Amino acid sequence: MLICYRSKLAERLLFGNFRTMMFFGIVITKNAVLSATTKRHEGTHVRQYVECLLAGLALFVLAEGAAILCGSHVSPWWLAAVPLTYYAMYGAEWAVSYLYHIFRGDARGKWNDAAYHASAFEMEAYAHENDPDYLPRRRWYAFVKYYGKL
Ligand SMILES: [Zn+2]
Numbered sequence: 001m002l003i004c005y006r007s008k009l010a011e012r013l014l015f016g017n018f019r020t021m022m023f024f025g026i027v028i029t030k031n032a033v034l035s036a037t038t039k040r041h042e043g044t045h046v047r048q049y050v051e052c053l054l055a056g057l058a059l060f061v062l063a064e065g066a067a068i069l070c071g072s073h074v075s076p077w078w079l080a081a082v083p084l085t086y087y088a089m090y091g092a093e094w095a096v097s098y099l100y101h102i103f104r105g106d107a108r109g110k111w112n113d114a115a116y117h118a119s120a121f122e123m124e125a126y127a128h129e130n131d132p133d134y135l136p137r138r139r140w141y142a143f144v145k146y147y148g149k150l
Contacts, residue, residue: 001043003027003034024083025049041129048121048143049086055141056085086121093119093147120146 004010007028014021020029020038022045027034034042060082064074081088097115101107107114116122123146128134 001027001039001046003029003039003042005029005032005034022046022049025053036132037129040132040135041125043135044125044128044138045121047135047138048124051141051143052086052089053083056082059085090119090121093121097150118150120144120149123149 002025004026007030009023010019010021010028010030013023013028014030019031020027020034020042022028022042025046027039027042027046029038060074060079063078067074094115097118098111101111101114101118117126120143124143127146128138
């Protein structure tokens with residue numbers, strides 16, 4: 001896992017109490033060191049990112065194959081969007097969860113926090129960040145089982 005300590009990009013992107021994030025498969029942090037717990041948490045996000053990248057690539061290949069059968073092509077811009085698959089899934093789930101909490105009337109004023117902690121990606125990372133054996137034995141696409149949970 002590649003970690004960029006004292007990252008200028010992390011300084012620019014992260015706000016509030018956030019100090020570390022996974023950015024396109026690389027961990028960037030404002031810190032000079034990271035705890036083992038944070039490394040496991042971000043390591044889970046790196047695995048999720050790679051899995052979403054592969055799923056996005058597979059979807060593109062399937063769409064291109066179908067388009068070729070129809071005598072057409074999928075725009076190459078969709079291939080450029082494949083690295084954004086994780087962020088698209090994260091953002092879509094966050095938006096749905098944010099609206100869910102508003103309309104449900106709970107987490108008043110803390111809808112962002114509620115949506116963040118209800119993310120399947122975050123639920124998996126938080127659930128296993130204290131388990132040193134989790135990443136080596138983690139199953140592919142393990143985050144999927146957290147969809148639909150709050
Ligand atoms: Zn996280």
